[in-house]
Amino acid sequence: MVNLIKKKRDGHSLSREELTEIVEGLVSGKTPDYQIAAFLMAVYFKGMDAKETAVLTELMMHSGDVIDLSAIDGIKVDKHSTGGVGDKTSLILAPLVAAAGVPVAKMSGRGLGHTGGTLDKLESIEGLKVEMSSAEFIKQIQNTNIAICGQNANLVPADKKLYAMRDVTATVSEFSLISASIMSKKLACGADAIVLDIKVGDGAYMKTVDDAMRLGKMMREIGANLNRKVICVITSMDQPLGYAVGNGLEIQEVIQCLQGNGPEDLMELCYNLGAHMLVLGEKSTDFDEAKDKLKELINNGSAFSKFKEMISAQGGNIEQIENPSLLPQASKCIEVIAEESGYVADLKAFDIGMASMKLGAGRETKASVIDMAAGIYLYKKIGDSVSKGDVLAKMYTNDESNIELSKSKIINAYSFTKDKIEPNSIIRKTII
Amino acid sequence: MVNLIKKKRDGHSLSREELTEIVEGLVSGKTPDYQIAAFLMAVYFKGMDAKETAVLTELMMHSGDVIDLSAIDGIKVDKHSTGGVGDKTSLILAPLVAAAGVPVAKMSGRGLGHTGGTLDKLESIEGLKVEMSSAEFIKQIQNTNIAICGQNANLVPADKKLYAMRDVTATVSEFSLISASIMSKKLACGADAIVLDIKVGDGAYMKTVDDAMRLGKMMREIGANLNRKVICVITSMDQPLGYAVGNGLEIQEVIQCLQGNGPEDLMELCYNLGAHMLVLGEKSTDFDEAKDKLKELINNGSAFSKFKEMISAQGGNIEQIENPSLLPQASKCIEVIAEESGYVADLKAFDIGMASMKLGAGRETKASVIDMAAGIYLYKKIGDSVSKGDVLAKMYTNDESNIELSKSKIINAYSFTKDKIEPNSIIRKTII
Numbered sequence: 001m002v003n004l005i006k007k008k009r010d011g012h013s014l015s016r017e018e019l020t021e022i023v024e025g026l027v028s029g030k031t032p033d034y035q036i037a038a039f040l041m042a043v044y045f046k047g048m049d050a051k052e053t054a055v056l057t058e059l060m061m062h063s064g065d066v067i068d069l070s071a072i073d074g075i076k077v078d079k080h081s082t083g084g085v086g087d088k089t090s091l092i093l094a095p096l097v098a099a100a101g102v103p104v105a106k107m108s109g110r111g112l113g114h115t116g117g118t119l120d121k122l123e124s125i126e127g128l129k130v131e132m133s134s135a136e137f138i139k140q141i142q143n144t145n146i147a148i149c150g151q152n153a154n155l156v157p158a159d160k161k162l163y164a165m166r167d168v169t170a171t172v173s174e175f176s177l178i179s180a181s182i183m184s185k186k187l188a189c190g191a192d193a194i195v196l197d198i199k200v201g202d203g204a205y206m207k208t209v210d211d212a213m214r215l216g217k218m219m220r221e222i223g224a225n226l227n228r229k230v231i232c233v234i235t236s237m238d239q240p241l242g243y244a245v246g247n248g249l250e251i252q253e254v255i256q257c258l259q260g261n262g263p264e265d266l267m268e269l270c271y272n273l274g275a276h277m278l279v280l281g282e283k284s285t286d287f288d289e290a291k292d293k294l295k296e297l298i299n300n301g302s303a304f305s306k307f308k309e310m311i312s313a314q315g316g317n318i319e320q321i322e323n324p325s326l327l328p329q330a331s332k333c334i335e336v337i338a339e340e341s342g343y344v345a346d347l348k349a350f351d352i353g354m355a356s357m358k359l360g361a362g363r364e365t366k367a368s369v370i371d372m373a374a375g376i377y378l379y380k381k382i383g384d385s386v387s388k389g390d391v392l393a394k395m396y397t398n399d400e401s402n403i404e405l406s407k408s409k410i411i412n413a414y415s416f417t418k419d420k421i422e423p424n425s426i427i428r429k430t431i432i
Numbered sequence: 433m434v435n436l437i438k439k440k441r442d443g444h445s446l447s448r449e450e451l452t453e454i455v456e457g458l459v460s461g462k463t464p465d466y467q468i469a470a471f472l473m474a475v476y477f478k479g480m481d482a483k484e485t486a487v488l489t490e491l492m493m494h495s496g497d498v499i500d501l502s503a504i505d506g507i508k509v510d511k512h513s514t515g516g517v518g519d520k521t522s523l524i525l526a527p528l529v530a531a532a533g534v535p536v537a538k539m540s541g542r543g544l545g546h547t548g549g550t551l552d553k554l555e556s557i558e559g560l561k562v563e564m565s566s567a568e569f570i571k572q573i574q575n576t577n578i579a580i581c582g583q584n585a586n587l588v589p590a591d592k593k594l595y596a597m598r599d600v601t602a603t604v605s606e607f608s609l610i611s612a613s614i615m616s617k618k619l620a621c622g623a624d625a626i627v628l629d630i631k632v633g634d635g636a637y638m639k640t641v642d643d644a645m646r647l648g649k650m651m652r653e654i655g656a657n658l659n660r661k662v663i664c665v666i667t668s669m670d671q672p673l674g675y676a677v678g679n680g681l682e683i684q685e686v687i688q689c690l691q692g693n694g695p696e697d698l699m700e701l702c703y704n705l706g707a708h709m710l711v712l713g714e715k716s717t718d719f720d721e722a723k724d725k726l727k728e729l730i731n732n733g734s735a736f737s738k739f740k741e742m743i744s745a746q747g748g749n750i751e752q753i754e755n756p757s758l759l760p761q762a763s764k765c766i767e768v769i770a771e772e773s774g775y776v777a778d779l780k781a782f783d784i785g786m787a788s789m790k791l792g793a794g795r796e797t798k799a800s801v802i803d804m805a806a807g808i809y810l811y812k813k814i815g816d817s818v819s820k821g822d823v824l825a826k827m828y829t830n831d832e833s834n835i836e837l838s839k840s841k842i843i844n845a846y847s848f849t850k851d852k853i854e855p856n857s858i859i860r861k862t863i864i
Contacts, residue, residue, distance in 0.1 A: 006602035009476065034469035038601035041473030044441065169470035170438035 001025060001035045009042040016055050023059040027158050033165065040171040048176035053218060054225030060184035063158035067134060069190035072141050074103045077281040078191035079273055080182060083115040084199040085353035086240035088250040090118045092257045092270045095306035098146035099297045102281035105141050106148040107189045111362055114353025116247060119150055124248040124328055124372035128316030146310045156188045179218040193229040193280040195273050199237035200428060203349020209234060209428050216431045231276045232431040235269055236424045239347035239382050242266040246361035246375010246396065248328040255324055258304040265426045272427050328373035330396035336407055338390045342416030344382050351413035352376060355406040359397040371398050382423035433457060433467045440474040448487050455491040459590050465597065472603040480608035485650060486657030492616035495590035499566060501622035504573050506535045509713040510623035511705055512614060515547040516631040517785035518672035520682040522550045524689045524702045527739035530578035531729045534713035537573050538580040539621045543794055546785030548679060551582055556680040556760055556804035560748030578742045588620045611650040625661040625712040627705050631669035632860060635781020641666060641860050648863045663708045664863040667701055668856045671779035671814050674698040678793035678807010678828065680760040687756055690736040697858045703727065704859050760805035762828035768839055770822045774848030776814050783845035784808060787838040791829040803830050814855035
């Protein structure tokens, strides 16, 4: 192992055999943690080339269970987002593309820190079950063309170990490791093709479009090496997506979107990502035609019906979907009032995510318990005109302890300008 | 700790408080090994500045016992060599400078791999004791002005832990870590001033004079920061020093040197290093005068007397010193014959060191048992004229199993040229 560390330290590429030794040593526990740590730091400085990254991804993917979706007809197209604030895209896209005929076999995660997780959002619906066996998962998709569940515990153990080690050794941010981590999980979940939503901006891990492009190209190359079609869409996370941040609040916004009343930025993102999924899933030959088809599925209620079908199939209380006032409601609702006039110049997604977490909507640590009713509803976003005294946002919570802290974070998240400005377009770049 | 790793990873300097946290975490075991490992690899890529390296050295030095030599009058000047093949300099220098009035309080180590250790060489003398208490050590120096003993087990535990970790994480070769390791040990041994013999060449850790200069300057800066005078002498290790390689054989050569019959390269090195020690120890004001004084102490027998005094004081059999044929003798002596004629162009120290180790003179692992009689005596060195059929070297051993392997290593170590050549001078550079 010390020779493998040295080889990477000196900037050489590792062979399949050498990477196999590393991944096997990692998963079996035979390689001591300190050698994994030194290796990771060497990778941080020297990176891995496209071939190495693809081989590492493949080895990680096969380090645990690999979901076999071959019993489901059609091309299984998955979507992955690098994580943002107010990002409820998966919950809109899944029924939308399922309604268009693309089978949706989605395994999702939970949230940590300033971003929420799809599973947490779903669990704000009473009775909804996200843990299911592979057989149940596949059967539900065969019946309804859609299922969203939690990840199998034995999915990509190499990534779990490696991520835990990266987290404590300041090596999380290396691009080939990020790419291998994301792609190994998606591939282990059985995806035939993948649309990657790479967020860029204040609330995202990637701070610049250039970085996001670099990451996107790397993941596309992994896909190319492993015979999976990958499309990367680089999207803005300068400000939260839509207006709602927090689990129950976001489910309400999902329902609005599926009923044709969604915020413009969020809908544009869903139509864009969804159209790529339809093309990859061979349900459309043309991106624009696919987009029109998706709009029609929203307008004619098919996407919303598919959502309800999924909620029912997973044991969720469908009444809460038909009447969202039955979703968890917070005992406190506090307005955040504008202290100045002007146009919103900035609305820092990270601060809003942290404020929402402090109100109870997110996890500070893995052990935190989420308040499903907690969160923030934004009334003003970038480019909006604001007069002193206007409501900028409303905070929802059942816990008074962090109200002042959250309020100051929200105030801090906003900045104003006297000149009219336009927000960045939600779609920044596409790598096809 | 993860923030400290990140800070170093990003090339920032760490404060005294931050380095204290790292060293305390290391020694107490509170910081997990994997974080130490990641930190070391970050240091490998980003280095440490002079201030950081000095602070790390000081913290490491104080991580365990620090020898108090204040009960011994005079300036205690230590010498350290970065290790070479056939390097018996310490055993000549110690009695030589002690005879000149510089108190010699030397704590030495054992050999591993292709280089030998001073303690091992001494132990080829019957009855000689190298383990002694601090009180015994100091008392012997007060009585005789000289003692050489093994290192206290609780000397610089931070270095022991850090070295073990560097060894398995491919981070041994980083200069600030090498410097802090060497200097912390020398300082913990109580040295007031230090002469560093930095070997450069095939048989040494430093392969170029530039690297050796960089290392030397770093250690001088540590000294300057910690108020210790340090002189660095960069010396050739292209070929073994002197003719003898192996413990008992080297003791015989030490005796020849102290009797005025030593090889030129070795004597030049001893006079040079020794003269610096006399100047640092304030027993001479002038380097050239110091050199003359040392030559006189060899010629008038004072240095040899001092050596015998030390051997007696440490319980060694003085008869073996007066009659070196009583030192351990090998049952086998095999000549290595020149297969071609010419001038010796190269005599790779590393290969000779490895050949000697294979004959039983060194340790392949820490647990290896040394054959005190084993080793190699060189009859031809760089620049010497050789005719086919001449004896290049003789191998001494009590174990026949590796004779052929060692012979081929010795043959391989030599290369020849038709043109007369001069070896590099033994002293390459001096940093005063």
